[in-house]
Amino acid sequence: MRGDGDGWSRDLDGVRHWGRFGAAGLLLRAPLDEYGGAAVLLQLRARGRADTRGTWTIPGGARDSHESAIEAALREAWEETRVDTGQVIVRGEHVSTTAIGGWTYTTVVADAPALLPTVHDRESDELRWLPEAEIDALPLHPDFRAAWPRLRARPVYLGGDDELHRLAARTLPRTVDLGAQGFVRLYRSGAPRGRTARLTEGPIPFYQKPSEELLLRPDQVFDQQQTA
Structure with a gap:
């Protein structure tokens, strides 16, 4: 009610x-x-x-x-x-x-x-x-x-080629939920001033060190219709 x-x-x-x-x-x-x-x-x-x-x-x-x-x-x-x-x-x-x-x-x-x-x-x-x-x-x-x-969401910059950045332009920037590791704000690479990220189809560790490149699944970067 x-x-x-x-x-x-x-x-x-x-x-x-x-x-x-x-x-x-x-x-x-x-x-x-x-x-x-x-x-x-x-x-x-x-x-x-x-x-x-x-x-x-x-x-x-x-x-x-x-x-x-x-x-x-x-x-x-x-x-x-x-x-x-x-x-x-x-x-x-x-x-x-x-x-x-x-x-x-x-x-x-x-x-x-x-x-x-x-x-x-x-x-x-x-x-x-x-x-x-x-x-x-x-x-x-x-x-x-x-x-x-x-x-708070610290900035992370997506690596990859021009085609990946073209596709990602439709959904970035966006906030990404990393579960126990908090949130990041994902941007296309331009002139990165901090941590970088890359897509992977493989397993992602439960914990990723902030000093390392961040591994992300496609559904964390693209809308559902783009990954279907």
Whole structure:
């Protein structure tokens, strides 16, 4: 039922968390440039506890009983920012906060094709697409600050020939979920300033060292119709 998740969940230690069935938020990236710049949509909180008002975080809120984390995050993002969720492509999700009693906050990580227009509601004093490289310097919501190192996407550049880059131009740049290793932002090679990646059809190790070339599956680079 719509809205049945609104309300406080009290933890075993007495701490309250918003969302009777947990909560979820949308971390939405969009390209600033083709070879290494990305922006993240953040809101400046107008409401909440005294220690969280005036801090930056992602749009999000309580999950209803029937919703998945993705459904809740997309709904909350639309309600709080009016961003066109029809243009949002979900890349992964991460349980970024877990309370003692089992309450969770799930961050849904997604891409947008451009800096989509937004309209803020009473939850926010401001909405802004902010360069990912500048987020660390902001006054962040405490939970978001704790989760940000795991959620940020470091740039990786796709190696290969001109034909591969031509095909990849349709889907890059994009955020790639590496599971336990976090997220990267994949770009076509231009003038790489960091780690490179290559496609492989072979097995991929569970852990890949950040100092090594990143191995990726085709479905991590191309849309489904391109790999079919």
